Amino acid sequence: MEQIEEEKINLRLDTDVQKLEAERLRKGKTKAEEDLDSLETDYKKLRLSMRTAGLGKTLE
Template identity: 70%
Template sequence: MRKGKNKAEKDLDSLKTDYEKLHLSIRTIGLDKKSEQWRQEIKEEKIKADQREKKFQDTRVR
């Protein structure tokens, strides 16, 4: 019986470790942002893209 419990404890420890690694990865790459944060970031990137496009068009006109 002890051997089976030992395996279960090892499996649980392994799952905990995997969960912690996954959670850290999610935070590291920013997937844990709230939808409002994503919307704001997308809005800012669109503004930057529009500014670059305008600058490109202005350069072509010259």
């Protein structure tokens, strides 16, 4: 009977670890998505600035 209780405790701990890992991964994914959005915004601003300054044209 003691072995069953020990196994239940171990399963609970495993579940807790899995939940924490999943949460960590979710937070990492959210951060990566925010960083990507920021980079896309910066890129669009840069392209607009280059166009405004006439730097995006090729030499003829």
